[in-house]
Amino acid sequence: MRRLELKSPAKLNLYLKIIKKRRDGYHEILTLFERINLCDLIILEKHTRGIKVFLEGEDIPLKENLAYRAGLLISKKIGKKLGVKIRILKHIPIGAGLGGGSSNAATVLLGINHLYELGIDKGVLYEWGASLGSDVNFFLSEEKFALGYGRGEKLSLLKNIETRLWHLVIYPGFPILTSQIYRAFDGIGLTKKATNVRILIDSLRKGNIGKIGNLFFNSLEPVVLKNYPLLSFWREKLNSTSAKGVLISGSGSSIFGLYENRKEVERVRRELERFKKREVFFVVSTDC
Structure with a gap:
């Protein structure tokens, strides 16, 4: 095998509670991940030598590109100079x-x-993934839902959940630095009582869409809304629709609403289009 084409899916955080700031500067969190069907496309091709990345759709310095760092890491860990061309077609902002x-x-x-048939165990990949970023292990798990703790790199996989959620995701047209939001959070702390994530997971298993939306929670949301009024505007607009729940995903900048089905999401998207300027709307569901 010389070439692989793979989908690289996005995620939403249906729940994100900041528990405490750790001595190492990171934050202890509890989060509920959902994998969604908004995807980048990654093409891997064997190459004579070295890791080469070709990025279409965004401009990221090579040393900051996590795909590039992942390629270097796996090469270093196995003690072999692998040759791989990595082409990324970006759709995820x-x-x-x-x-x-x-x-x-x-x-x-x-x-x-897979390309080089290295046979590296998933547990080993988890160890390496944690060194690259807090969310990497969720994507390595290839599960639809998982509970993340520690920095988010430790996982409790939620298997056999058949519920498919439908969302309207709104990207406001600008990025937000995660570090900026966490610093701002440290200045004010938790301002809202957290919902119960165990009840949320139970509702997810039962497919109770209304209850799922009512149990959405994000400790960082008040900070994001305070610093970015445009997101407060979109939160108000989504709340004025038939959304069962509305939430900022992670540290932003995207905000999303939960709906009963695709038809309803499409209807709401058309309804809100007239307010759109540079925003991008995505109709997405749980990645099945």
């Missing part, structure tokens, strides 16, 4: 709270492992 970079890194780790 950068700095949007959708995990695009982490997903690209996970897809490269999984893909190179």
Whole structure:
């Protein structure tokens, strides 16, 4: 095999609670991940020598590109100079709270492992993934839903959940730096009582869409809304529709609403189009 084409999916955080700031500067969190069907496309091709990345749709310095770092990491860990061309066709906005970079890194780790038939165990990939980013392991898991803790790199996989959620995701047209939002959060702390993530997971298993939306929670949301009034505008607009729940994903910048079905999401998208300027709308569902 000389070439692989792989989908690199985005995620939403249906729940994100900041528990505490750790001595190492990171934050202890509890989060519920959902993998969605908004995807980048990654093409891996064997190459004579070295890791080469070709990025279409965005401009990221090579040393900051997580896919590039993932390629270098796997080469270093196995002690062999692998040759791989990595072509990334971007559809997931950068700095949007959708995990695009982490997903690209996970897809490269999984893909190179398969392309070169390295036989690296998933547990080992988890160890390497954690060194690249907090969300990488969720994408390595290839599960639809998972509970993340620690920095988000430790996982409790939620298997056999058949519920498919439908969302309207709004990217406001600008990225938000995760570090900026966490610093701002440290200045004010938790301002809203968290919902119960265990009840949320139970509702997810039962497919109770209304209850799922009512249990959405994000500790970072008040900080994001305070610093970015445009997102407050879109939160108000989504809340004025038939959304069962509305939430900022991760540290932003995307905001999403939960709906009963695709038909309803499409109707709401058309309804809100007239307010759109540079925003991008995505109709997405759980990646099945």
